[in-house]
Amino acid sequence: MSAKISKPTVLLLGTCDTKLEELLFVKKEIERTKACSVLLMDLGRVSSTHPAVDIGHASLLEHASLPTSQDPNTYFATLAKGDYIQTLTAFAITTTTDLVQSTKIQGIIGIGGSSGTAIAAAVMREAVPIGFPKLMVSTMASGNVKPFIEETDITLMYSVVDIAGTNTILNRILSNAAAAIVGMTCSHAEHLRWESIQPAKKRVAVTMFGVTTPCVDKIREHLEQNHGYEVYVFHATGSGGKAMERLIYEGQLDAVIDLTTTEIADELVGGVLTAGPNRLEAAARAGIPQIISVGACDMVNFGPKDTVPEKFTGRLLYEHNPAVTLMRTSPEECQMIGQDIAQKLRTHSTNPEVVRVVLPERGISMISTEGQSFHDSEADSSLFSTLKQGLSETEIKVDGVSLDINDPEFADPGGLWRGSLTAPKIDNNNNNVLSPHQSIQAVKMAAPAHKFKVADISLAAFGRREIELSEIEMPGLMSIRERYAADQPLKGARIAGCLHMTIQTAVLIETLVALGAEVTWSSCNIFSTQDHAAAAIAAAGVPVFAWKGETEEEYNWCLEQQLHAFKDGKKLNLILDDGGDLTSLVHNKYPEMLKDCYGVSEETTTGVHHLYRMLKEGKLLVPAINVNDSVTKSKFDNLYGCRESLIDGIKRATDVMIAGKVAVVAGYGDVGKGCAQALHSMGARVIVTEIDPINALQAAVSGFQVTTMEEAAPLGQIFVTTTGCRDILVAKHFEVMKNDAIVCNIGHFDIEIDVAWLKANAKSVQNIKPQVDRFLMPNGRHIILLAEGRLVNLGCATGHSSFVMSCSFSNQVLAQIALFKAEDAAFGKKYIEFGASGKKPVGVYVLPKILDEQVAFLHLAHVNAKLSKLTPVQAEYLGIPAEGPFKAEMYVIDLFPLFYFTLFTDSLLATATKLFRRKRDFFRVLWASHDI
Numbered sequence: 001m002s003a004k005i006s007k008p009t010v011l012l013l014g015t016c017d018t019k020l021e022e023l024l025f026v027k028k029e030i031e032r033t034k035a036c037s038v039l040l041m042d043l044g045r046v047s048s049t050h051p052a053v054d055i056g057h058a059s060l061l062e063h064a065s066l067p068t069s070q071d072p073n074t075y076f077a078t079l080a081k082g083d084y085i086q087t088l089t090a091f092a093i094t095t096t097t098d099l100v101q102s103t104k105i106q107g108i109i110g111i112g113g114s115s116g117t118a119i120a121a122a123v124m125r126e127a128v129p130i131g132f133p134k135l136m137v138s139t140m141a142s143g144n145v146k147p148f149i150e151e152t153d154i155t156l157m158y159s160v161v162d163i164a165g166t167n168t169i170l171n172r173i174l175s176n177a178a179a180a181i182v183g184m185t186c187s188h189a190e191h192l193r194w195e196s197i198q199p200a201k202k203r204v205a206v207t208m209f210g211v212t213t214p215c216v217d218k219i220r221e222h223l224e225q226n227h228g229y230e231v232y233v234f235h236a237t238g239s240g241g242k243a244m245e246r247l248i249y250e251g252q253l254d255a256v257i258d259l260t261t262t263e264i265a266d267e268l269v270g271g272v273l274t275a276g277p278n279r280l281e282a283a284a285r286a287g288i289p290q291i292i293s294v295g296a297c298d299m300v301n302f303g304p305k306d307t308v309p310e311k312f313t314g315r316l317l318y319e320h321n322p323a324v325t326l327m328r329t330s331p332e333e334c335q336m337i338g339q340d341i342a343q344k345l346r347t348h349s350t351n352p353e354v355v356r357v358v359l360p361e362r363g364i365s366m367i368s369t370e371g372q373s374f375h376d377s378e379a380d381s382s383l384f385s386t387l388k389q390g391l392s393e394t395e396i397k398v399d400g401v402s403l404d405i406n407d408p409e410f411a412d413p414g415g416l417w418r419g420s421l422t423a424p425k426i427d428n429n430n431n432n433v434l435s436p437h438q439s440i441q442a443v444k445m446a447a448p449a450h451k452f453k454v455a456d457i458s459l460a461a462f463g464r465r466e467i468e469l470s471e472i473e474m475p476g477l478m479s480i481r482e483r484y485a486a487d488q489p490l491k492g493a494r495i496a497g498c499l500h501m502t503i504q505t506a507v508l509i510e511t512l513v514a515l516g517a518e519v520t521w522s523s524c525n526i527f528s529t530q531d532h533a534a535a536a537i538a539a540a541g542v543p544v545f546a547w548k549g550e551t552e553e554e555y556n557w558c559l560e561q562q563l564h565a566f567k568d569g570k571k572l573n574l575i576l577d578d579g580g581d582l583t584s585l586v587h588n589k590y591p592e593m594l595k596d597c598y599g600v601s602e603e604t605t606t607g608v609h610h611l612y613r614m615l616k617e618g619k620l621l622v623p624a625i626n627v628n629d630s631v632t633k634s635k636f637d638n639l640y641g642c643r644e645s646l647i648d649g650i651k652r653a654t655d656v657m658i659a660g661k662v663a664v665v666a667g668y669g670d671v672g673k674g675c676a677q678a679l680h681s682m683g684a685r686v687i688v689t690e691i692d693p694i695n696a697l698q699a700a701v702s703g704f705q706v707t708t709m710e711e712a713a714p715l716g717q718i719f720v721t722t723t724g725c726r727d728i729l730v731a732k733h734f735e736v737m738k739n740d741a742i743v744c745n746i747g748h749f750d751i752e753i754d755v756a757w758l759k760a761n762a763k764s765v766q767n768i769k770p771q772v773d774r775f776l777m778p779n780g781r782h783i784i785l786l787a788e789g790r791l792v793n794l795g796c797a798t799g800h801s802s803f804v805m806s807c808s809f810s811n812q813v814l815a816q817i818a819l820f821k822a823e824d825a826a827f828g829k830k831y832i833e834f835g836a837s838g839k840k841p842v843g844v845y846v847l848p849k850i851l852d853e854q855v856a857f858l859h860l861a862h863v864n865a866k867l868s869k870l871t872p873v874q875a876e877y878l879g880i881p882a883e884g885p886f887k888a889e890m891y892v893i894d895l896f897p898l899f900y901f902t903l904f905t906d907s908l909l910a911t912a913t914k915l916f917r918r919k920r921d922f923f924r925v926l927w928a929s930h931d932i
Contacts, residue, residue, distance in 0.1 A: 008189040009037040010181055011099060013092070013110035013120040016053055017044030022111055022163050022174060024052055029178035030109075036182050039105065043092060043112075043119045045084050047073040060091040085115060089122045096127035106192070107133035107185030109177065111163055114140055121148040129250045130243070133184035137177045139163060151242035155180075201230040205244050205253045207260040209236050210320070211365035211406075212295040213457045218411035219257060235458050236260040236296065241275030245282035255289040259405075261341065262296035265329055268336050270309065271300035280344045287351035293358050294383055295405050297337050298368040298376070299326040318373050321455050322549055322770065326367075328374045334383035342390025352395040359384050363404030366453075451565045452538035453558065455531040455547035463536025466503045467510070473802035474504065475862040476810035476855055477511045484515055489817045489827060491516030496562055496572040498582035499603055500528040500794055501546040504805035506537050511813055513542065517574075520562040524578040524748075526550040527771055527787055528794035549770070559585050563593070571596070574816055575622075578603035579748045580610035587614070587621060598822070598839070599623040601815035603808065605638070605669070606724045606748040611844050623840040625815040627808070630847050631887070632855040637808040638670035641800035643678045645793035646720065646746055653772045653786045653796040654742055656718070659683025664716035666709065667723035668695040671746060675720050676704055687712045713737055720792075721745045721752035728752040731761070739781040740774075744792035753789040771795045803862065810855045815847055849887050 010030055014023040027038045041055040042048050048056065058072040076084045099105045108128055110120030117138040124134040134154045141158035148154065157177050161169050204223055208216035216233060223229040232253070234240040241263045247253050258280070267274040283290045299318075302308045302325045308317065316328040329337065341357075349355050361384065363369030368376070388398050403410040471478055495512055499505055501523040512519050521537065523529045523546035534546045543565035545558035559582055563572065571593045577583045583600050586593050599622045602608050608628045614620040627633055650656065663684040665676045676686045676699065688704045689712060690696035700706050713719075713733040717740075721728045724747045731754065737743075745752045759765065762775040762783075771787045787795025799805075818834055821827045828835045833850045860867065875882040 007037055008035070008106040008185045009039060009104060010107040010109055010185050011096065011105040012038050012040045013043055013108065013116075013123060014040075014112055015044035015116045015119075016040075016042040016048035016050065017046040018113075019044075019111060019116065019163055020048060020050060021166055022170070024050075025166055025171065026109065026111060026174050026178050027052060029175050030182055033179070033182045035186055036107070039099075041092065041095070043088060043116060044076075045079075045081075045088075046077050049073075055095060060088065060095055081115075085119060089119045092119065092123045093127045096123050100128055100132065106189045107135075107181050109135045109137070109181040111137040111159075111174070111177070113138070113163060117148060121154060124154050125150055125152050129252070130247060131188075131252075133181060133188050135177060135181045135184065137163070137174065151239045151246055155184075201228065202254045203232065203252065204229045204255045204257065205232050205234060205247070206257045207234050207236045207241065207244065207295070208457075209260045209262055209296040209365070210454075210457055211299075211367060212260045214366075214406040214408075214451070215295070215411045216259060218408055219259070222411065236262050236273070236275075238263055238266070238273040238275045241279050245275070245279070248282040248286050248288070253283075253288065256283045256291075258283070258290060258292045260295035261292065261337075262299060262301070264340055265297050265300050265333070265337055268340060269300045269327075269329065269333050271327075272303060273301040280341060281348045284345055284348035284355070285350060287349075287354070289354040291356045291358060292341070292345070293360065293405065294337070294341070294364050294387070295360075296365045297334065297383060298329055298364050298374045298379065300329060300333075301326060316374070318367060321547065326374075328376060329379055331376075331379045331382040334379045335386045338383045338386025339390060342387055345391060345396055346394055349394075349396065355396045357387060357391065357396060357398040359387065359398065359400045360405040360407075360410055361400050361402050362407075366406055369404045451543045451561070453545045453547070453561065454534040454538050455529075457535050457538060459532040459535040460539035461536075463503070463506065463530075463532035463534070464539075466532065467506045467536055470503045470507055470802040473862075474507050474806035474809070475803075476806040476858045477507055477813065479858045480810055480813050481511050481514045484817070484831070487827070487830070488516035489821055493517040493574050493598075493816065493820050494566050494570055494572050495519045495574045495576055495816060496582060496586075497521045497576040498524045498559065498562075499576065499578040500525055500791075500799060501534045501537070501544065502528065502530045502794070502799050502805075503533045504799070504802050504809065506533045507802075508805075508809040508812060509537055509542055510540065511809070512576075512816065513540075515813070515817070517816070518566060520544070520565045520572075522546055522558040522562045522582070523550075523555075524581060525791055525794060526552070526555050527790055528799065530798065556585075563590060573597050574820060575600040576603075576812060576816060577601070577607055580607035583607070583614075583624075584610070587619060591621060594621045597622050599625065599819040601625045601627050601812055601819065603633075603812065604628050604748050605634075605671075608844070609724065615842070615844050620842055620844070623819065623842055624844045625819060626844050626846050627811045627815050630811045630852045630855070631849075632807045632852055632859075633811050634670050636804050637800060639674040641674070641804040641808075642671045642722075642746055642793065643674035644804075645797060645800045646675050647678050647682060649746075649786065649792040649795070649797040650718070650742065650744065651797075653744075653769075653792070654784065656742060658718065661685070661717040662687065662715050663718040663720065664689065664709070664712045665704075666719070666721040666728045666752070667725075667747075668692075668699040668704075668706075669722065672722040673698075673702075675722055675746060676702075679718070679720070680704075684718065687716065709733055717741055719743045722747055723752060724748060726751040727754060730754045731757050734758065734777065734783060735779065737781065737783060740784055741781075742784045742786065743789075744786035744796075745789050746792055748791065750789040753785070755785065755789040758783065758785060803859070807855055807859060810858065811847060811852070814851045814855070818847065818851070849885055853885055853887065 012023060012027055016023060023040060027040055030036055030038050039054045040052055042053045042057060057076060061072045061075060076088055079087060108124055112120055117136060117140045121136055128134055130153050135157065136154055137157045137159055139159050139162055141156040145156055159170065159173055163170065206216050206219055220231045220233060223231050234244040263273055263275040263279050265271065267277060267279065304323060305317065305319055305325045308325055308327065312327055318326040320326055345355060364380065365374065368374040384400060391398050401410060490512060495517050497519060501521060509519055509521060519542050521542060521544040527548060529546040529548045531548055534544050537544045543562060545561045573596050575583055575586065577600055580602065602611055602624060605628050608626045611620065611624050658679060659682055661684045663679040664687045665672050666689045668688050668690050676688060680686050686704050688699040688706045689709045690699060690706060696706050714736045717738055719729060719741060729743060743753060758775050762777060764776045766774045768774055773785045775783045775785060777783060786792045793799050821834060822839045833854055870882040872882060880886065
């Protein structure tokens with residue numbers, strides 16, 4: 001495949017008797033680029049004589065050695081429709097295979113309806129290797145496409161309109177398709193040239209499942225770092241196993257570590273992730289080195305719980321997530337699995353001396369170890385003994401290892417390989433053929449986490465792309481990395497974080513890591529996790545325990561797990577919290593962890609209230625920084641963030657038109673202000689309820705009606721609670737609400753809406769979609785509850801914008817540094833914004849304005865804002881330095897009691913004087929560094 005290619009060629013497939021005009025258009029569009037040549041193959045039932053056809057029926061039949069008595073121009077037309085498709089497909093596959101092997105084509109594109117797609121897709125599947133550019137424009141691309149794609153990498157493009165005559169829409173789509181295949185083909189041709197001069201790497205396949213991922217990560221790291229192998233990880237979801245075995249048959253793999261053979265369980269028992277009856281045969285037939293284990297053979301996979309076949313009623317089930325239900329395999333089923341594996345290896349192994357079977361005797365998945373849901377020693381013993389017996393009289397070695405499959409020692413050279421087993425030994429005679437394609441680039445995984453629990457680690461690549469996009473909108477965090485990274489101010493910090501596991505939080509986590517911290521993470525809400533974000537962070541090396549849709553029990557389990565996930569069994573020395581759950585857990589259950597803890601930083605209003613209560617009751621054991629009341633948090637996250645994300649959550653959940661509705665907002669703090677403004681801007685008539693006379697007056701003079709919930713409940717059509725207090729909407733309010741009133745909460749906890757009463761008193765509940773429930777009340781009216789009374793903007797949407805969260809999270813990073821470096825005089829001298837006043841006594845503190853204003857400054861350029869400068873005369877008149885600071889330390893948020901805030905020194909006056917001088921110097925440096 002290393003022959004020199006002067007100009008790449010694209011093979012164009014289609015039925016010329018019905019789609020000639022469209023095919024000629026695509027051919028012309030490709031040739032118009034002057035980058036590729038085109039060969040047109042006629043797949044029609046009636047032969048075309050158009051001069052643009054390069055490979056007609058005569059050529060196809062010639063490859064099939066058809067008797068000369070047959071007229072090639074009429075042969076297919078005489079066949080029944082089904083026979084024509086089957087026969088022509090076989091001939092087209094033969095011809096295309098020759099074109100690929102002789103390097104006469106470097107890309108392939110087809111267009112067609114149902115018949116044309118069936119033929120062209122089959123040609124792409126059977127004649128063309130994985131990695132070779134394949135594009136199919138089809139009318140069938142919007143439905144069930146598995147029969148067309150199977151385990152291959154065919155790219156499908158929906159034609160939108162029928163491929164029946166050219167028109168503006170179709171021409172635009174076909175033109176895009178032509179451009180796409182040209183780009184793919186040129187890139188592929190260039191990679192062929194590049195690969196022909198590169199030294200060959202040995203290629204090893206490893207099979208994985210979510211419940212065997214830690215082991216796979218360790219194996220991959222070992223093979224890549226210690227042997228220089230190229231490792232391909234295949235998700236054992238049926239198509240994953242098929243894809244791996246296809247690559248083996250194509251000669252694109254040199255060895256296999258078949259750690260996760262769960263697809264065999266699905267095939268034998270009747271699960272949905274089967275790879276077919278021939279799974280495990282390819283490597284054995286090819287004679288390449290392979291190590292086989294029984295990862296995840298303790299489970300059979302189904303969809304949602306209600307899709308599990310009735311014949312399995314009474315079996316042990318485990319809801320992995322709402323879309324995936326696992327069933328524990330029985331001893332009898334494990335015996336079947338063992339027999340199947342042994343029989344295939346006995347029958348098909350052409351080189352048995354390079355085949356090894358390794359059995360992790362203390363658990364074959366995350367959930368089958370002792371104490372876990374699927375632990376069943378009888379079933380495991382049945383599997384192990386059957387395999388050992390079935391291979392006892394062969395040259396295939398079977399080793400039992402007294403470890404569970406995810407134990408780091410199992411994947412270590414001394415565990416999985418167990419002395420007698422070495423990493424797959426690959427010599428130059430084993431399929432050492434240069435791959436005719438560039439390997440698909442895997443997600444960047446610097447050092448996969450040694451412990452984690454996420455919904456689906458395979459989402460990591462998707463999450464990584466979103467993280468990189470979000471970084472563009474988070475200038476504060478990126479600037480903080482740039483400013484402090486060289487000094488690694490968090491080196492030695494072990495931060496346990498509990499905050500919504502979103503894409504934006506991922507950028508926060510990676511900022512903490514970039515500054516030297518070791519981090520573990522859980523989410524502070526059962527519905528707020530974005531699973532692709534969690535997967536990306538786990539893949540990047542951070543122990544994270546979070547997935548969307550956790551139960552309360554699972555939520556608490558995640559909090560516990562993260563506390564014990566630091567390397568070498570070490571304990572946390574910093575807490576980063578949102579809502580106070582993690583802080584409370586450590587104080588109440590693990591107070592010994594606080595002995596060497598530098599402190600806590602708290603994100604949200606509810607958590608701050610808990611901190612002050614703990615301080616008042618003498619239960620707070622470490623210093624705490626109230627991040628919530630930093631101006632660049634409360635005035636931005638709470639106000640501007642909620643102003644956008646509330647509407648996003650309601651709209652995604654209900655598609656309701658807000659204009660003309662009566663919306664009731666409970667609470668008019670910063671969150672309530674943002675929500676009221678948002679609903680008003682959408683055309684709603686807004687009613688506000690408040691207990692605080694100052695906030696109530698602000699709402700009234702802002703043009704909103706202010707009344708009690710008792711008066712508002714019969715009027716409202718949309719209800720939003722924002723208070724952080726309990727029992728805002730209770731039975732007496734639900735009973736008088738209008739039919740299909742929408743009820744949601746944007747405060748931190750699910751205590752504002754009495755969801756328990758709704759569930760207990762509703763005649764029925766209909767789940768419309770995730771986090772949208774419609775309750776039928778005894779009075780015959782309905783209430784629509786969003787996110788089960790939890791944060792609607794995160795439960796039903798994706799939360800605040802990245803930019804707003806950059807403001808909040810910049811404060812979090814600075815708070816963590818302030819706590820950790822409080823006693824580092826040299827650091828405080830170098831970075832005058834922090835100072836070095838020593839470790840604070842137990843108390844609740846607010847970040848000094850010098851840091852608050854720094855956060856604001858770092859975001860100005862991103863919104864095209866330029867600061868005006870005071871003249872010397874103006875500065876003298878105001879009595880402040882021309883460079884700032886511009887806010888007094890007591891400026892926080894609207895008229896909060898001053899006793900809430902303990903400043904960083906004993907004397908308020910002394911503090912103000914010191915900070916005045918230090919901030920003046922700091923802002924001079926900051927202004928100069930930004931060249932303003």
